[in-house]
Amino acid sequence: MNHIRNFCIIAHIDHGKSxxxxxxxxxxxxxxxxxFKDQLLDSMDIERERGITIKSNTVSLDYTAKDGKKYLLNLIDTPGHVDFSHEVRRSLMACEGALIIVDASQGVEAQTVANLYLALEYDLxxxxxxxxxxxxxADIERAQEAIDAELGLDPFEAIPCSAKTGLHVEDVLEGVVNKLPPPQGDPKAPLKALVFDAYFDKYRGVILQIRxxxxxLKTKDxxxxxxxxxxxxxxxxxxxxxxxVPKDKLSAGEVGYVVAGVKSVQDIEVGDTITLQEHPADAPIPGYQKARQVVFSSIYPMSTDQYPDLVKALDKLAINDAALTYEKDSSAALGFGxxxxxxxxxxxxxxxxxxxxxxxxxxVISAPSVKYKLKLRDGKEIEVDNPSNWPDPTVIDEIIEPYIRASILTPEEYVGPVMELCREHRSESQTMNYLSAGRLEVVSEMPLGEVLFDFYDKLKMITRGYGSFDHEPLEYRKTDIVKVEILVNKEPVDTLAYLVHREKARQRALHYCERLAKEIPRHQFKIPIQGVIGGNVIARSTINALRKDVTAKCYGGDISRKKKLLEKQKKGKAKMKQFGSVTIPQAAFVAVLKQSDD
Structure with missing residues (x-):
């Protein structure tokens, strides 16, 4: 066991983990x-193209140190993005140590700090x-100062290297075997094994990654x-x-895989503890947390005949991605989804x-929303994430929404615009921490729903790419959320309804109305597009009618002939508007969800 090292690599997104x-x-x-190929541990094409890690991956390496001793290194590569922090959490539970990477040109960023606290939580x-x-x-001295001031680690222990060129990578391996501790555990005690990842193989079923x-643990157990x-x-x-590489057994301290005839990732829970049926452990490994869905959206096929294909596709994705949840939904405009x-x-x-x-x-994907908790006047409490399930405002007593603590690291000169951006997104409290020369951390408490759309893009824009953002969930707090419906020719379009804070309702409704007015083709009659809360219209755009020149055949003569023809046309238009239906193209639903023109 002294010759085993279990470690993971954690850092901010794009700092060179993979x-x-x-x-x-x-x-x-x-x-x-x-x-060999780049991003060797990233198995999906989308991970390679975007240069991001979505799933944790593991590999066991044989290493002979400079002193001649042989070691087994179990390396777990983790995602850097805040959405997949549950993957990082499980990877940390399986390790004794971690390499925390700091970019020599950018220094410590928000996700680096967040992952540091996670690692300290598990005593790594x-x-x-x-x-x-x-x-x-690259500025190595500045990076060392940041490691000391912002992470509280020994800057002289930091190993400078270049993962791209391979410079000093040997020093990193020596650091792993000399500075990180070996695993602890009794091979003769009752079995406790942590499932820290799982993926689906179409020939063998679910392959579990365990520590x-x-x-x-032996075969046939x-x-x-x-x-x-x-x-x-x-x-x-x-x-x-x-x-x-098959083996007869895995003992305490080892990391490996298990094939046990599990048919789907949803049949098991990643983060679970495996024990033997004959000699079970007295308690599971502590620290287990379920992945929590925080963003909800409806997915519809572009054409209704693709619905069976969408059902099969989601079933196959869910076999591999246990964090994805889905249930049937339907829309009058877009059919089943x-x-x-x-x-x-x-x-x-x-x-x-x-x-x-x-x-x-x-x-076609509907606007993403978060889960709100509602207290009704009859004493009931319900949770709503879909605008179509929103009850009548008269029966609602109180609405509460999820809040987050946002941590934004930014150069000092951008702190004013960053605080203004937080205020625009209904920030309730803001504190500033000076981390090192010229760098600040802005900690802000704000609603989760406010960071869903354009917050991250705006942050990158106002800080010229130097700002970084991380968040952690807080409690639910009282709020004033309303349901805005979009009426096209006075008919509500259920797919376009959305939930928003009352202050921002008109701004979003105007955006929806203007986009729809551009995308819906003109008809033979005038089409009003309205955003409404209850019975109150808060925004409107109008698509003018296509008009045939009915007076073209009148050449001269009395003006009353032209008036008569125009009056006749007017009555026809009014009748058409009464009975005519408006067809909304699929492109209009997609255009509405874009924040700005590409």
């Missing part, structure tokens, strides 16, 4: 040059690494999931060295792109 993981694998001869030993020292803008904390309550039999187990729950906007974006790319589906 690139460093690639170099460590190459330095340990974990992959041949012929088989941290080894700072200063990456990207090959860049012209054995106590005891020993009958196992029990302590949170899920299900029982299975181990068909195969082993370690992951980019290929699955699904109401889905996501971990955040990036998760929504990734799911949408995978549905379009892997299953060739055209999709």
């Amino acid at each position: 690139t460093l993981a690639d170099r460590l694998i190459q330095a340990c001869n974990g992959v041949s040059d012929r088989e 030993d941290l080894l700072p690494v200063i990456n990207k020292i090959d860049l012209p803008a 054995v904390m106590e005891g020993t 009958a196992i029990h999931f302590m949170h899920g309550g299900r029982d299975y039999k181990v068909d195969e187990l082993g370690i992951n060295q980019l290929k699955l 699904f109401r889905c729950g996501f971990l955040g906007l990036l998760h929504l974006d990734v799911v949408q792109e995978r549905l379009q790319r892997e299953f060739d589906l055209g999709l």
